[in-house]
Amino acid sequence: MQKLIRIEPSKCVGCKSCELACSFKHRGMFAPSRSRIVNEVFLDEAKFITVTCMQCDEPWCLKACPKGAIGKDAVSGVVSVDEVKCVGCRTCVSACPFGMITYQESSRKADKCNLCAGEFPECVTFCPTRCLTFSEEDKPLREKVLRFVNTMKDGQGEV
Amino acid sequence: MGKGWIGKVLRVNLTEGTCAVEKLNEAWAREYLGGRGLASKYLCAEVDPGVDPLGPENKLIFAAGPLTGTYGAANGRYMAVTKSPLSGTIASSNSGGCFPSELRYAGYDLIIFEGKSPRPVYLQIHNQNVKLADASQLWGQSTDRTEDLIREKFHGDAKVACIGPAGERRVLFANIINDKHRAAGRSGVGAVMGSKNLKAVAVRGNGGVEVADPQGYRTAALDSYGLLRNNPVSGQGLPALGTAVLVNIINQSGALPTNNFQFDTFAGAEAISGEKLAETYLKRNKSCLGCVIGCGRVTRLSGAAYQGSGEGPEYESIWALGAACGVSDLAAVTKANYLCNEYGMDTITAGATVACAMELFEKGLLSEAEVGMPLPFGDGAAMVKLIELIAKNEGFGQKLALGSYRLAELYGAPELSMSVKKLEFPAYDGRGLQGMALQYATSNRGACHVRGYLVSPEILGLPEKLDPQAIEGKASWTKIFQDFTAVVDSVGVCLFTTFAIGAPQVTRLLNAATGLTLDEEGLLVVGDRIWNLERQFNLRAGVDPGQDTLPKRLLDEPIPDGPLRGATARLAEMLPEYYRLRGWSADGIPGEEKLKSLGLS
16 A cells, blocks of 8 residues: 555644645745645634645646656655656646646746655654654544444444 | 844835835844844834834834744744833734744845834735735724735735734724734734834745754754653643633632732632633634644634634633633633734733723722723623723723723722733732742833743743742742743744743754854843843833832732732842842842943943
8 A cells, every 4th residue: 555644634733834844855945835735724714724745546747747757656656756857847737636736936847745755754744733644554534434433333222 | 144034124114105125134133133132122223212102203023033934843923022002111022823934934034114104004015025005995994804805905825914993093902913813912012003004914925934054953843842742731731721721720829810919719710711611612723833832722602692703712811801800701701802802902901901990990989880881890791891892992991991000090099000010910910929020020011921931930830840939049030031031032932832942942943043153051141131122221211110010919918818828929029139130230220231241332
């Protein structure tokens, strides 16, 4: 199974530590607007939503790239941009329906989350509430299923 | 300019309608760091301390610190620095959220507002594009509505700091609200903003903050995070129950001022506690930018009597609108807190002023006819009604909009104002906590808890437990806490982190960010310098050392109830030692030698 950044929105407190950590590692500065992972704070609804590239099995960005600059690693499953091949045409930016691949003015290349290229993801390291975890197993999914199962269980009488 | 600082100041002349970018004064940045310290330096250099706080000659400075917008220790703070219309002292009010960091991402460390706009305006900042825009449609709007309207008009991702109707109408303790619910709360900085016809500052920044030693900075940050997580206050108490965790703790300690400081235990404490808030109106927890504590409480009221939503109430607000007024109805307290945020005024002074009015009423100095209703302690509905009247500066509210000191003076009983230098106390009685008594009396902005939070050692036992009733050593503790806090307020770090981290951690972060080579002792010298600078401003503003005192009630009337029964504030026994440790004369004046050693003469 592929190791991915797992996200549990219910644990998020909207601190943007993930954006700070990501931009500091990959841009060399604390610049949330240039982070690969996005933590959005909805003040009125009191909801905090974090999104990042989920390393699609059939990536739109990969299919759209006219230069073959985007690849998916057969072992790690990471979808990454080959900066040598990338010409900065931004076709991938248009293709990704999630807005998770961007064009960077500084490098003049396409840019996306590559799960920190084999190092432990920096955003997960700095997440204070464990809203973000990095694992093969989809634990948040399992917890959701368990919550549902327990609701069913509580509704059952003794047989 | 070295890393850490952006190196730019935005100067906005509201009279002329001009905005100009200038270089940050590097020498000052090294000596005063940023935030409270650096803005105080600019204010002292540019403003005559004798000015009318609400006149165009006063300036208002928004100042982030060299760590604002980074990670490491809840580094999302800024300071609003000006001369206070409430106390006449130098004012610096702190707030977090996302706005302060966005200011740095847009490319500025400080904004200096000067003059007065002929009509309501707000400042738009989109990186290097800066302009003053018409605010006639925003004038009169609540703080949350103002933010929505600005996001619709200017930029969907803008971070906004603004005043509400209370600031527009010069309520002397109006505040500046950012990110809808975070407040630069005390001393009336919002009234100064209103006096300049400046409704809001909206910022969108796409740049970033660089540090001098990235690897060293990262390691220092992880070290601080470890300490913050493993500390009982920053790692457990504050995340679990927010600042309201203190209601029961301070009440059980016998230092929760009740009915305008007539008692120090409150029978209704449990009903307005953090535990009760968590059971009732709490929706979820929320952090400011870069914070691993997350003490913010998003709440919603949907009962029959009161409706609304927002953040808080925080501990001090619960106390001021609750115990100080004898009110144990958490819904009323929460509603009043929302009103304060929406209208933009300080919950502490607002609640404490209502409490003062209630005692004037109780003592027969204030009539029902004058108020327009009976005003007994414990009447939550009356408290909420008065809060609204204050915020609108209408009817009897006009007298309360002046703060408790001027109110009590009007009715011939200034001793019933529970304040120092006309700023009302927060939620800890100095009679029970001798260190706090000294800190209140000597604080540069009046009776304030966040200039030296001696509650930490005296009640919570951090960094070590001190006997709250002892006076030995308290002068020294007070000075160290005041100096260290001045540094924390200047680098852009949240004071709440200091339950867990101290001078070693802040020094490491600051050095790694800026390339400075301060040691811990040097860091505290910076704090001492800031403290003395503020003191000089106050002395020149006519706030004489005779005001380093406490209300008669704290000095002469023993606490009548609870575990600390019988205690009074032993200020006279501590003050001479404090002056001596500060290197001041016996009558509280910083001497030439002292000032010279700090580079202030």
